[in-house]
Amino acid sequence: MFKEMGRRSQAVLVILCLLKTVKAFEMEVIPAERIVAQIGDTLVLTCNATGCASPSFSWRTQMDNPLGGKVSHHRTYSTLTMNPVSSVNSHEYLCTVICDEKKKKEKSVKVELYSFPSDPIIEISPSLVAGKPATVICKIPDVYPSSHLEVVLMKDKHILHETNFYADDSTNTETKIVTYSFHPTVEDIGKVISCVARLPIANMDFEPKERTSSQKLNANFGPQNTIITASPDNSPMEGGSLNLTCVTQSNPPPKIVWRKYLAEESIQHLIKNDVLSIPHVRFNDSGRYICEVINVVTNKTEKATVDIIIQGAPVITKLSIEPSTTVQEGENVSIQCSAESNPPPKIILRRKSDNSGIRPYSARSILLPSVTFRNGGDYECVAENKFGNSKSEITLNVKYGPKNTVITVIPTAAVKEGETVTMKCTSSGNPAPVISWKKKLVTGESVKISENATLTIQDLKSEDLGLYECEAYNQYGKEEKAVKLYVQARLEKADQVIPFIIAFSSVAAVAVPAAAILIYVSRQAKINGSYSLVKALRLKV
Numbered sequence: 182m183f184k185e186m187g188r189r190s191q192a193v194l195v196i197l198c199l200l201k202t203v204k205a206f207e208m209e210v211i212p213a214e215r216i217v218a219q220i221g222d223t224l225v226l227t228c229n230a231t232g233c234a235s236p237s238f239s240w241r242t243q244m245d246n247p248l249g250g251k252v253s254h255h256r257t258y259s260t261l262t263m264n265p266v267s268s269v270n271s272h273e274y275l276c277t278v279i280c281d282e283k284k285k286k287e288k289s290v291k292v293e294l295y296s297f298p299s300d301p302i303i304e305i306s307p308s309l310v311a312g313k314p315a316t317v318i319c320k321i322p323d324v325y326p327s328s329h330l331e332v333v334l335m336k337d338k339h340i341l342h343e344t345n346f347y348a349d350d351s352t353n354t355e356t357k358i359v360t361y362s363f364h365p366t367v368e369d370i371g372k373v374i375s376c377v378a379r380l381p382i383a384n385m386d387f388e389p390k391e392r393t394s395s396q397k398l399n400a401n402f403g404p405q406n407t408i409i410t411a412s413p414d415n416s417p418m419e420g421g422s423l424n425l426t427c428v429t430q431s432n433p434p435p436k437i438v439w440r441k442y443l444a445e446e447s448i449q450h451l452i453k454n455d456v457l458s459i460p461h462v463r464f465n466d467s468g469r470y471i472c473e474v475i476n477v478v479t480n481k482t483e484k485a486t487v488d489i490i491i492q493g494a495p496v497i498t499k500l501s502i503e504p505s506t507t508v509q510e511g512e513n514v515s516i517q518c519s520a521e522s523n524p525p526p527k528i529i530l531r532r533k534s535d536n537s538g539i540r541p542y543s544a545r546s547i548l549l550p551s552v553t554f555r556n557g558g559d560y561e562c563v564a565e566n567k568f569g570n571s572k573s574e575i576t577l578n579v580k581y582g583p584k585n586t587v588i589t590v591i592p593t594a595a596v597k598e599g600e601t602v603t604m605k606c607t608s609s610g611n612p613a614p615v616i617s618w619k620k621k622l623v624t625g626e627s628v629k630i631s632e633n634a635t636l637t638i639q640d641l642k643s644e645d646l647g648l649y650e651c652e653a654y655n656q657y658g659k660e661e662k663a664v665k666l667y668v669q670a671r672l673e674k675a676d677q678v679i680p681f682i683i684a685f686s687s688v689a690a691v692a693v694p695a696a697a698i699l700i701y702v703s704r705q706a707k708i709n710g711s712y713s714l715v716k717a718l719r720l721k722v
Contacts, residue, residue: 342361407472
């Protein structure tokens with residue numbers, strides 16, 4: 182009996198233990214009650230059952246709208262996957278679990294949707310021109326619900342424009358666009374245009390509810406206020422450096438072209454740069470310089486000019502003889518001198534050998550009609566101003582035929598037979614004349630006897646008497662002079678000496694006058710190129 186009672190007690194305990202370990206039938210939906218999801222994302226709803234060995238699951242929406250998702254059943258749970266979530270999924274979803282065909286439980290979850298996936302997109306024309314109308318476009322992509330969207334356009338911290346879409350009743354995602362027109366200024370360059378989009382939905386938690394995009398303004402303008410600065414100044418010294426800088430206001434930076442007016446009013450193209458640099462200026466660098474700036478975006482051109490005057494001591498640029506530095510006597514000759522400087526130079530042109538006190542021929546030129554050999558020589562041009570002076574020389578070489586041919590006889594006293602006489606012939610000319618001697622024979626024929634300027638006859642004989650001719654010659658002409666030589670015979674016999682002494686005594690009274698006549702005749706021989714001892718004796722008799 183006791184054994185049977187014990188068995189019954191054990192059975193009761195086992196039943197009690199089983200009752201304690203078996204759970205009651207329960208269910209839950211994850212997430213519970215309410216979920217906020219962004220359109221385009223993936224959303225999974227899970228329905229779990231506990232306390233039921235083989236539960237049965239089902240999903241539906243209020244008003245029996247389509248589920249808009251995929252259902253997957255498992256042993257103790259079921260899932261509803263919406264990939265991607267769209268506006269059709271904005272419902273309350275109900276999960277029903279049936280256990281052992283008798284027990285039934287239901288729970289619901291509300292799916293609330295929004296779409297605010299990316300920052301706004303700002304579009305501003307890249308070629309804004311200052312002072313001309315421009316439009317800013319702000320796009321907010323794929324917004325839902327757009328009836329809550331607020332958009333603010335700002336420039337730096339200043340509000341340009343505000344708009345909202347409260348009256349919009351769209352049930353799908355849409356890209357909303359806000360436009361704003363304004364006139365950009367030069368001062369706007371570098372400032373920031375911002376588009377702030379807000380989606381404030383009450384009792385709906387998601388981040389972010391505000392998105393912002395910004396873009397810097399870049400307005401094109403100019404060129405304007407163009408000027409040229411000269412360094413060191415507008416009147417640099419000759420030989421120094423000169424830098425011309427073209428300064429302008431322009432966006433984008435303009436193309437720059439330098440030009441210069443030439444004397445004939447044409448324009449010379451220089452460089453394409455904002456700085457025109459001349460390391461060593463010369464007087465011909467003086468003139469008007471033009472800086473031309475071109476903005477290809479605004480299609481606007483502006484010019485600035487500056488006048489440059491190079492200062493300095495004179496520089497002789499020309500010293501010439503026309504038709505040539507070597508001319509023939511009788512030609513017309515022009516000597517010219519030119520110089521550059523600032524201030525303008527004073528120019529003196531003269532022959533160096535002239536007396537310095539003599540007034541110069543001309544300020545800049547000398548005209549020599551029918552030039553003579555006396556005009557030849559070195560000519561000097563002097564140019565001066567307050568900064569200094571410059572000198573230059575040139576030589577005029579005048580070619581001419583022989584002139585002033587002279588014969589000199591040495592000795593000038595009476596020449597007797599057996600003595601030596603020297604006859605020297607001189608002549609001027611350019612080039613130097615070639616001098617030769619000829620003797621005229623009794624027959625009248627002339628025979629060349631020497632090619633030297635000096636003719637020396639030693640041991641004079643009676644046959645040496647006669648007419649001697651000196652000829653001076655170059656390619657421009659010739660000139661001749663003659664001298665007649667008379668030789669007194671030597672007195673050697675006594676019978677010849679006595680009559681001579683008697684004759685000498687008979688004329689003693691006239692000795693002094695004869696001597697005077699002899700001196701006179703010898704001088705005339707030197708001057709006139711003839712020498713006659715016999716003639717002197719005749720005069721004495």
